[in-house]
Amino acid sequence: MEWTRREFLKATAAAAAFAAAGGGVTRPGEAGATVDREGITWGKAPCRFCGTGCGVLVGVKDGRIVATKGDPAAPVNKGLNCVKGYFLSRILYGKDRLTTPLIRKGDKFEEASWDEAMELIARKFKESIAKYGPDSVAIYGSGQWTVFEGYAASKLFKGGIGTNNVEPNARLCMASAVTGFMSTFASDEPMGCYDDLDLGDTYFLWGANMAECHPVLFSRLIDNRLRNPNVRIIDIATRWTRTSQMADQYVPFRPQTDLALLNAIAHVIVKEKLYDEEFIKKHVVFKRGKEKIGYGLEEHSRLFVDDPKPMTFDEYRKFLEPYTPEHVAKLSGVPAATIVELARLYADRGRKVCSLWTMGFNQHTRGTWVNNLAYNVHLLTGKICRPGENPMSLTGQPSACGTAREVGTFTHRLPADMLVTNEEHRKKTAEIWGVPADRIPAKPSLHTTEMFRALDRGDLKVLWVQVTNPFQSAPNLNRFRKGARKGGDRFIIVSDIYPTRSTELADVILPSASWVEKTGMFGNAERRTQHWFQLVNPPGEARNDLWQTLELARRLGHGNLFPYKDVEKEMWEEYRRFGLGQGKDLAPYEAYHAARGLRWPVVDGKETRWRYAEGFDPYVKAGEQIKFYKNKKDEGRAVIWARPYEPAAEAPDPSYPFWLCTGRVLEHWHTGTMTGRVPELKRAAGDAVAELHPDDARRIGVRNGDRVKLTSRRGSLTLPCSIGGRGKSERGSVFVAFFDEAKLVNDLCLDAFCPISGEPDYKKCAVKVEKG
Ligand SMILES: Nc1nc2c(c(=O)[nH]1)N[C@H]1C(S)=C(S)[C@@H](COP(=O)(O)OP(=O)(O)OC[C@H]3O[C@@H](n4cnc5c(=O)[nH]c(N)nc54)[C@H](O)[C@@H]3O)O[C@H]1N2
Ligand SMILES: Nc1nc2c(c(=O)[nH]1)N[C@H]1C(S)=C(S)[C@@H](COP(=O)(O)OP(=O)(O)OC[C@H]3O[C@@H](n4cnc5c(=O)[nH]c(N)nc54)[C@H](O)[C@@H]3O)O[C@H]1N2
Ligand code: SF4
Ligand SMILES: [Mo]
Numbered sequence: 001m002e003w004t005r006r007e008f009l010k011a012t013a014a015a016a017a018f019a020a021a022g023g024g025v026t027r028p029g030e031a032g033a034t035v036d037r038e039g040i041t042w043g044k045a046p047c048r049f050c051g052t053g054c055g056v057l058v059g060v061k062d063g064r065i066v067a068t069k070g071d072p073a074a075p076v077n078k079g080l081n082c083v084k085g086y087f088l089s090r091i092l093y094g095k096d097r098l099t100t101p102l103i104r105k106g107d108k109f110e111e112a113s114w115d116e117a118m119e120l121i122a123r124k125f126k127e128s129i130a131k132y133g134p135d136s137v138a139i140y141g142s143g144q145w146t147v148f149e150g151y152a153a154s155k156l157f158k159g160g161i162g163t164n165n166v167e168p169n170a171r172l173c174m175a176s177a178v179t180g181f182m183s184t185f186a187s188d189e190p191m192g193c194y195d196d197l198d199l200g201d202t203y204f205l206w207g208a209n210m211a212e213c214h215p216v217l218f219s220r221l222i223d224n225r226l227r228n229p230n231v232r233i234i235d236i237a238t239r240w241t242r243t244s245q246m247a248d249q250y251v252p253f254r255p256q257t258d259l260a261l262l263n264a265i266a267h268v269i270v271k272e273k274l275y276d277e278e279f280i281k282k283h284v285v286f287k288r289g290k291e292k293i294g295y296g297l298e299e300h301s302r303l304f305v306d307d308p309k310p311m312t313f314d315e316y317r318k319f320l321e322p323y324t325p326e327h328v329a330k331l332s333g334v335p336a337a338t339i340v341e342l343a344r345l346y347a348d349r350g351r352k353v354c355s356l357w358t359m360g361f362n363q364h365t366r367g368t369w370v371n372n373l374a375y376n377v378h379l380l381t382g383k384i385c386r387p388g389e390n391p392m393s394l395t396g397q398p399s400a401c402g403t404a405r406e407v408g409t410f411t412h413r414l415p416a417d418m419l420v421t422n423e424e425h426r427k428k429t430a431e432i433w434g435v436p437a438d439r440i441p442a443k444p445s446l447h448t449t450e451m452f453r454a455l456d457r458g459d460l461k462v463l464w465v466q467v468t469n470p471f472q473s474a475p476n477l478n479r480f481r482k483g484a485r486k487g488g489d490r491f492i493i494v495s496d497i498y499p500t501r502s503t504e505l506a507d508v509i510l511p512s513a514s515w516v517e518k519t520g521m522f523g524n525a526e527r528r529t530q531h532w533f534q535l536v537n538p539p540g541e542a543r544n545d546l547w548q549t550l551e552l553a554r555r556l557g558h559g560n561l562f563p564y565k566d567v568e569k570e571m572w573e574e575y576r577r578f579g580l581g582q583g584k585d586l587a588p589y590e591a592y593h594a595a596r597g598l599r600w601p602v603v604d605g606k607e608t609r610w611r612y613a614e615g616f617d618p619y620v621k622a623g624e625q626i627k628f629y630k631n632k633k634d635e636g637r638a639v640i641w642a643r644p645y646e647p648a649a650e651a652p653d654p655s656y657p658f659w660l661c662t663g664r665v666l667e668h669w670h671t672g673t674m675t676g677r678v679p680e681l682k683r684a685a686g687d688a689v690a691e692l693h694p695d696d697a698r699r700i701g702v703r704n705g706d707r708v709k710l711t712s713r714r715g716s717l718t719l720p721c722s723i724g725g726r727g728k729s730e731r732g733s734v735f736v737a738f739f740d741e742a743k744l745v746n747d748l749c750l751d752a753f754c755p756i757s758g759e760p761d762y763k764k765c766a767v768k769v770e771k772g
Contacts, residue, residue, distance in 0.1 A: 036059075038061075039061055040059040040060065040061045040066060040067065041059070041060045041061070041535075042057045042058065042059050042060075043057070043058050043060065043516070043532070043533060043535045044056070044057055044058070044071055044073075044074075044532060044596070045058050045515065045516050045530075045532035045535070046398060046522050046524070046530040046532065046597070047081065047084075047085050047088060047398065048088060048091065048144075048398065048514070048515045048674075049084045049085065049088075049398060049669050050084075050213065050214060050396065050397070050398065050669075051143075051214070051394065051395030051396050051397055051398060051400055051401065051524055051525040052076060052077070052214050052215075052216050052217050052524065052525065053076050053398060053522065053523075053524025053525065053526075053528055053530060053597065054070060054071075054074060054076050054077035054080070054081055054082075054085055054216050055070070055071035055073065055074025055075075055076060055077060055530070055596045055597070056068045056069065056070060056071055056074075056081060056085060056088060057069050057070075057071045058088075058089075058516055058535055059089070060535050060536055063536055063537060064093075064536060065088075065089045065092065065093075065516065065535070065536055066089060067089050068081075068085070068086070068088040068089045069081075070085065071596065073596055074596040074597075075194075075596060075597075076194060076216070076524070076526075076528065076596075076597070077216045080216050080219060081216065082215035082216055082666070083215075083666060083667060083681070083684075084666075084667070084669060084675060084681070085216075087675070087678045087680065087681055088515075090677075090678045091514075091515075091674040091675065091677065091678060092497070092514055092515065092517065092674075093677075094498055094674075094677030095677075096498060096499060096677075097497060097498060097511070097539050097540070097542070098496060098497060098498060098499065098503075098509060098510075098511035098512070098542065099511050099539050099540025099541055099542055100112070100511060100540060100541050101113065101114055101116070101117035101508065101509065101510055101511060101541070102117075102508065102509040102511075103116065103117060103120060103507070103508050104506065104507045104508070109509060114541065114543065114551075117508055117510060118548075118551050118552065118555060119555070120508060121464075121493055121508060121552060121555075122552060122555035122556055124462050124491045125137055125161075125462055125552065125556060126556065128461045128462045128489065128491070129161065131489075132461060132489075134161050134162045134163035134165075135163050135164075135165060135441075135445050135446075136459075136460060136461040136462065137157075137161065137163060137165060137460075137461065137462040137463075137464075138157075138163070138165035138166070138167070138446060138451055138460055138462070138463050138464070139153050139156075139157055139165070139166050139167075139463075139464045139465075139466065139549075140167050140168075140169070140448070140451060140463060140464070140465045140466070140468065140470060141153055141166070141167070141168045141169070141403075141404075141409055141465075141466045141467060141468065142168050142169045142170070142397070142403075142404075142466060142467035142468040143168055143169060143170040143173060143174065143395075143396065143397030143398070143399055143400030143401075143403060143404045144169075144397050144398055144399060144467045144468070145168065145399060145403045145404075145409070145466065145467050145545065146399065146403065146518070146519075146520030146521055146522065146545075146546070147399065147402050147403050147406070147407060147520070147521040147522070147523065147529075147572075147575070148519075148520065148521065148546050148567070148568055148571055148572070149403070149466065149467070149520075149544075149545045149546045149549065150168070150399075150403035150404065150407040150409040151403075151407050151415075151571060151575050152546055152549045152550060152553075152562065152571070153166060153409060153466070153549050154166050154407060154408065154409050154414075154415075155433055155561055155562075156549055156552070156553045156556075156558055156561060158414070158420070158429075158439075158440045158441075159429070159430070159433040159435045159439055159440060159561060160435070160439075160553060160556065160558035160561050161556070161558070162439050162440070162441065163441065163445060164411045164412070164420055164440070164441050164443070164444050164445040165411065165445050165446050165451070165460070166409050166410070166411060167409070167410060167411055167446070167447060167448045167451055168400075168403070168404040168409045168410065168468075169397075169448070169468040169470065169473065170396075170397065170400040170404035170405065170409075170410075171410065171447055171448035171449075171757075171758055171759060172363070172448060172473065172474070172475075172759060172760060172762075173359070173362065173363075173396045173397060173400055173759070174362060174393075174395060174396065174397075174400045174401075174404065174405060174759075175362070175367070175410070175447075175754075175757040175758055175759040176361065176362040176363075176364060176367025176368050176370075176371055176754050176756075176757040176759045177361075177362050177367075177371055177393040177395075178405055178410075178757065179367075179368040179371070179754075179756045179757040180361075180367070180368050180370075180371020180372055180374075180375070180393070180757075181371070181393070182417070183289075183306065183308075183368060183372060183639065183641065183756075184371075184372055184375045184379075184638055184639050184641065185375075185612075185628050185630060185631060185638050185639075186417075186628070186630040186631035186632070186633065186634075187417055187583060187584075187628075187630035187631075188405050188406075188417055189401060189405065189406075189527055190390065190391070190392055190393055190525070190526065190527065190611075191384065191385050191390055191391075191610060191611040191612050191613070192354070192385075192390030192391075192392050192526075192610060192611075193526040193527065193528075193599060193609050193610065194217065194220065194525075194526045195387060195388075195609055196354050196387065196388050196389070196390050196392060197217060197220040197221050197224060197354070198220060198223075198224050198388075199224075199352065199387045199388030200224070200231075200352040200353065200354045200388035200389060200390075201224075201228060201230045201231045201232070201351055201352050201388070202231070202232050202234075202345060202346075202348070202351045202352065202353045202354070203221060203231070203232070203233045203234065203353075203354050203355075203356060204234050204236060204342075204346070204353070204354070204355045204356070205233065205234065205235045205236065205237070205243060205247070205355075205356050205357070206236050206237075206258060206355060206356070206357040206360055206361055206374065207236065207237045207238060207258070207357065207358075207359075207360020207361065207763075208237075208243070208356050208357050208358040208359075208360060208394055209237075209241045209242070209243050209358075209663065209664070210243050210356065210358075210394070211241065211242035211243040211245070211246055211666075212241065212242055212243070212664060212665060212666040213358060213394075213396075213663075213664055213666075214358070214394055215666065217394070218243065218246070221233060222246060232248045232249070232345075233246070233247045233248050233249075234247060234248065234249045234251060234342070234345075235247035235249065235250045235251065236251040236253060236258075236261070236334075236342075237250070237251070237252060237253075237360065238252065238253060238254070238255050238360070238659075238661060238730060238733065238763075239252075239661060239691070239727060239728065239729050239730060239733065239735055240252070240727065240728035240729075240730070241726070241727050241728075242666070242726055242727075251334055251338060251342070252333065252334075252730050253332040253333055253334050254331070254332050254333050255648060255659050255661065255733070255763065255764045256364070256365075256366075256645075256646075256647060256648040256651075256764060257328070257331050257332035257333075257645065258332075258360070258361070258364075258370055258373075259366055259369060259370055259373060259643065259644070259645040259646065260323060260328045260331045260332055260645035261328060261332050261334060261339065262370065262373035262374060262376065262377060263320060263323035263328070263373060263643075263644075263645065264323045264324070264325055264327075264328035264339045264343070265339065265342055265343040265346060265377055266320055266323070266343075266373070266376055266377055266380060267320040267321070267323040267324060267325070267343075268325060268339065268340050268343035268344070269343050269346065269347050269377065269380050269381065270316075270317055270320055270380070271320075272343075272344075272347075274343070274344065274347035274381070275347070275380040275381060275382075276380070276381055276382030278382075279379075279381075279382030279626075280313065280379070280380065280382075280640075282625075282626075282637075283379070283382075283626055283628065283636075283637050283638060284379050284637055284638055284639070284640050285310065285634045285637045285638075285639055285640070286310065286311045286312060286313060286315065286316045286639070286640050286641075286642070287308040287309065287310055287311060287639050287640070287641055287642070288308065288309050288311050288315075288319070288641070288642040289306040289307065289308045289309075289641065289642075289643070290304075290306055290307050291644055291646075293755045293756070294755055295365050295649035295752040295753070295755070296365070296449065296751075296752055296753040296754070296755050296758070297649065297751070297752050299453060299457070300450070300453075301449075301450060301753075301755070302444070302450075303412060303444060303447055303755070303756065303757075303758050304755035304756050306756060308639075308641075311642060315642075316640060316642055319642040319644075320642075323645075324336075325337075325339040325340050331645065346377055346381055346383075347380075347381050352383070352386075352387075352388035352389045353378070353381070353383045353389055354388070354389065354390055354391070354392055355374050355377070355378065355391045355392065356392045356393075356394055357371075357374065357392075357393060357394065358393075358394045358395075358396060359396065359663065359762070359763065360763060361374065361393075362393075362757075362759055363759060363760060363761050363762045363763050364754060364759075364761050364763065364764075365646075365648060365649045365752050365753060365754055365755075365761045365764075366643070366646055366754060367754035367756075367757050367759050367761075368754050368756040368757050369641070369643035369644075369754075369756075370643075371393065372639075372641040372643050373641070373643055374391050375391055375638070375640075375641075376640045376641060378390070378391045379638055379640050380640065384626075384638075385610055385611065385612045385613040385626050386610070386613065387609075387610060390610075392525075393525075394525055395524065395525035398522045398524065399521075399522035399523055399524075401523040401524060401525060401527065402521060402522050402523020402524070402529055403522070403523065405523075406523055406579070406584065407575070410444075410447070411444040411445050411446060411447050412444035412447075414426070414429045414440070414578075415429070415575065415578035415579070416578040416579040416582050416584045417582070417584065417630070418578070420440060420441065420442060420443070420444055421442060421443065421444070423442070426440045426442065428578075429578075432574065432577050432578065433561065434560075434561070435561070446460065447758035448474075448758065448760075449474075449475065449476075449751050449753055449758065449760055450758075451463070452470065452474050452479075452480040452483065453480075453483075453751075455480070455483050455484060455490065456479055456480060456482070456483025456484075456486070457483075458486070458488055458489075458490070460490075461488075461489045461490055461491060462490075462491045462492075462493075463490075463491075463492050463493070464492075464493040464494075464495070464552075465492065465493065465494045465495065465502060465506075466495045466512075466545045466548075466549075467495065467496075467512075467545060468502075469496070469500045469501060469502045469670070469671040469673060470502055471484060471500075471501045471502040471504075471505050472500065472501040472502065472671040472738070472741060472744060472746065473670060473671055473738065473746065474746060474751075475746060475749040475750060475751040475760040475762060476714055476746075476749060476750060476751035477715070477744055477746035477747045477749070478714055478715045478747045479714070479751075481501075481505065484505045485505055491507050491508075492505060492506045492507050492508075493506060493507065493508045493509075493510065494506040494508075494509055494510070495509075495510040495511075495512045495545055495548055496509065496510075496511075496512060496673070497511070497512050497513075497514045497542070497673075497674075498673045498674070498677065500671065500673050500741070501671070501741050501744070510543075510548055511538075511540065511541060511542040511543070512538070512542055512543065512544060512545055512548070513538035513542050513543060513544040513545075514538070516532060516534060516535040516536060517534065517535075517536055517537065517538040517542070517544070518534050518538070518544035518546070519531075519532065519533050519534045519568050520532055521568075521572070521592065524597070526599060527599045527600050527608070527611075528597035528598065528599045529586060529587075529592060529597055529598055529599075529600060530592065530596070530597035531589075531592035531593060531595075531597075533593075546567070550562050550567075568589070569589045572586075572589040573588070573589060576588070579600070579601075583601055583611075583619055583629065583630055584600055584601060585600060585601040585602050585603050586600055586602060587602040587605070591605070601617070601618060601619065603618040604618070606618070612626055612627055612628050612629065613625075613626055614626065614627075648761070648764045649750060649752035649761065649764070649765075650713075650750050650752065650764070650765045650766050651764070651766060652732065652766045653766060655768065656711075656712065656713065656766035656767055656768050657732070657766075657768060658696075658710075658732055658733060658734050658766065658767050658768065658769050659732060659733040659734070659764060659765075659766065659767075660710065660712065660733075660734055660735075660736070660745075660748060660749075660764070660765050660766070660767040661729075661733060661734070661735045661736075661762075661763045661764065662735070662736050662737065662738050662745050662746070662749060662762045662763070663735065663737060663738070663762070663763070664737055664738075664739070665685045665726075665727075665737045665739065666685070667681040667684045667685040668681065668685055668737070668739035669739070670738070670739065671738065671739060671741060672739035672740060672741060673741075675739070676739065676741070685737075685739070687719070687720070687740055687742070687743065688719055688736055688737050688738070688739065688740035688743040688745065689719060689720050689721060689722040689725070689736070689737075690708050690710060690719055690720070690721045690722065690734050690735070690736050690769070691721070691722050691723075691725060691727045691728065691729045691734060691735040691736070692708070692721050692722070692723055692729055692734055692769070693723075693728070693729045693730060693731045693732070693733070694723050694724060695731055696729075696731060696732065696734075696769070697721060697723045700769055700770065700771060701771055702721055702771055702772075703723070704721065704722060704723040704724065704725075705720050705721070705722075706720065706721055706771070706772070707719065707720055707721070707771070707772030708720075708721045708769055708770065708771065708772045709769070709770045709771070709772040710734060710736070710745075710748060710767045710768070710769055711748075711767060711768050711770070712748035712749075712750070712765055712766065712767045713750075713766075714747060714748055714749070714750065715744075715747030715748050716747070716748070717736070717743055717744070717745055717747060717748060718772040719736070719743050719772070734767065734769055738762075746762075748765065748767060749762050749765055750764075750765040752765075
């Protein structure tokens with residue numbers, strides 16, 4: 001599994017021979033990588049960063065990555081990258097890479113051997129399980145896990161140890177998209193694909209800052225507009241960004257009122273009879289779920305399971321009645337005439353409409369609902385499952401789709417859309433895993449926010465963190481950072497590649513291999529599964545996360561769950577069994593070696609561009625046109641949901657008069673551990689700033705660059721303010737990015753979440769802003 005240097009050199013020689021024979025780029029040594037005149041071997045990989053999943057070519061010389069470039073053969077990006085992609089060759093070479101296991105001794109860490117570290121970890125797991133039961137241990141992983149790493153973790157914890165305490169950071173990111181898809185279509189992930197960005201002409205962005213967060217996809221949109229003057233990009237958002245700058249129209253709205261806006265758009269479409277009656281008759285049912293569901297603020301909050309009731313179109317019409325453009329204008333701040341205009345644009349039969357969103361919808365205490373409401377508009381107008389006309393949920397992390405969602409590394413999930421609560425699903429899983437059917441608990445346990453609450457309370461004892469930095473990225477951070485070091489039987493293991501705000505709270509730190517230091521697979525936002533081979537060795541004694549998990553398995557006596565010789569290949573073939581025939585078909589391992597990814601379902605060697613659509617999706621029969629075949633309960637129809645507007649969990653008041661929104665900037669990746677170590681990126685965006693509206697700044701008495709103090713009910717933070725910079729806050733709002741490890745804005749964030757998805761709302765809480 002780990003390539004030794006000798007194997008690598010041998011492979012490189014073989015690659016050279018292959019290249020001389022005219023082979024394309026794939027892997028040093030097997031199908032062959034190319035070697036150029038300067039002796040650089042080029043292999044392919046998906047980008048390490050965002051869910052766009054750009055293909056890159058990685059140049060290796062003398063065992064080091066010396067260059068990367070956009071892969072012209074990759075359909076996602078056609079040779080293009082964003083600035084993070086261009087600096088990929090540097091992210092693994094920060095001076096302080098972790099290279100040896102470290103064990104805490106009081107306030108210090110001491111170097112240890114892998115054997116010592118793994119022995120200690122295994123002992124802590126065994127002791128905790130013996131004393132407190134399997135639910136006292138957990139693994140907290142990532143949408144940046146490779147498919148193999150996520151699969152192994154899930155199999156070990158659910159199928160071996162017998163606990164559903166498996167969560168990915170994707171709970172903070174894509175969970176509302178998942179529950180949105182599941183409740184509307186009974187199958188996770190988009191029907192459309194990136195081709196829609198080239199083929200449509202009307203693009204509604206709902207608070208998605210694509211110019212900074214999905215730059216290559218945004219450039220596809222802009223390219224479409226250059227070719228087709230009819231294209232309109234409408235940025236409906238709570239703050240002005242680089243995306244707004246490039247859009248044809250910027251529609252600012254008050255935080256949380258997207259629920260009301262989408263209902264008002266539906267209201268106009270229904271009232272003016274702009275809907276597609278035929279489509280609705282054939283493909284849609286109407287439902288209403290429970291409405292008093294709270295905000296997840298109570299301790300021990302479990303995921304809420306909805307209890308939907310069918311309704312008629314007429315009842316839905318009645319439900320929409322209060323959402324008049326005039327009423328919603330007052331709530332949202334969007335003029336009534338604009339709401340009507342947006343609705344007519346959505347419904348215009350001559351226009352191909354796409355909606356795009358990311359964390360504005362998902363990090364929302366009604367995240368599931370607002371995802372449902374976006375689908376409603378496409379279902380009413382029949383603008384779905386057709387080239388250039390689709391709702392498109394954009395994914396954040398490189399494998400939030402491939403690993404977190406498809407493998408199902410959430411507490412409530414199993415692979416291929418299956419649930420732990422379903423007996424048949426548990427049976428099927430146990431059979432493929434070769435474990436007793438009752439090994440997998442029938443109830444979900446701790447979802448992410450509850451996991452950190454449980455650690456603080458002392459209910460959770462042993463926590464292993466892999467490929468994520470929760471003690472910078474979790475909400476209500478003040479509480480959770482303190483909770484982590486309360487002692488007792490708590491024991492925290494963090495696998496990372498650099499020292500972070502999480503490793504500083506660990507008991508054991510494991511130095512890990514990243515990206516092309518190991519073989520991996522990622523699945524991107526358009527259902528494209530991509531593969532890469534290891535191209536360089538990790539530094540020092542760093543080892544990959546998969547090896548670490550398998551080593552724990554062996555030491556806990558669960559080594560029999562992983563009996564593979566050719567580990568990745570055999571694990572892939574086992575994992576693939578889950579999706580076959582389920583609309584989630586993945587191809588054999590080798591099919592991904594040369595391909596620049598394949599979009600599932602892959603049936604008879606062919607990928608699928610548009611799901612549920614005749615002529616594209618192999619599961620849809622001739623004459624069916626469109627079939628939401630995964631929703632068997634509703635006979636292959638999708639659901640239009642009546643979901644009301646509700647206020648945010650915490651809104652500004654006289655003591656805390658500002659909205660605080662948090663998020664990202666172009667140059668940095670999340671907590672900044674990798675991009676912060678590239679001097680060019682660090683220079684471009686150095687320290688976090690608080691973006692303020694000029695009128696608010698004037699009232700507070702600060703000028704651009706002055707320090708301001710933000711205080712919420714949970715914490716405070718002093719930092720320079722930015723007025724009129726690249727991001728501009730609306731009046732009464734302040735925005736701070738969370739990449740700066742010296743400025744933990746998450747101390748201020750509330751841990752309220754969507755009770756259905758469990759995803760916290762990082763976009764809204766109340767703060768006061770003072771001169772700092
Ligand atoms: N450069 C860069 N790119 C990235 C990442 C990164 O760290 N850096 N991370 C990746 C990941 S994992 C993710 S999840 C994505 C995130 O991608 P985005 O969601 O596009 O970015 P954020 O900065 O998290 O979100 C900020 C936006 O949320 C919107 N918003 C705030 N409140 C509301 C609301 O009430 N409703 C709606 N509809 N919108 C609201 C605002 O308009 C604001 O601009 O980016 C991915 N790409
Ligand atoms: N305030 C605020 N907080 C947020 C959000 C927000 O919008 N606002 N967004 C949320 C969202 S959408 C997301 S996705 C999360 C992201 O939050 P995190 O996942 O916590 O952030 P990352 O910086 O991506 O952390 C990845 C860690 O893995 C390490 N690493 C890199 N490669 C490897 C590897 O191969 N193996 C191992 N073991 N480690 C590796 C990196 O050094 C880094 O420390 O943040 C959430 N938190
Ligand atoms: S757009 Fe995303 S995947 Fe593409 S190069 Fe930039 S960070 Fe990487
Ligand atoms: Mo994310």
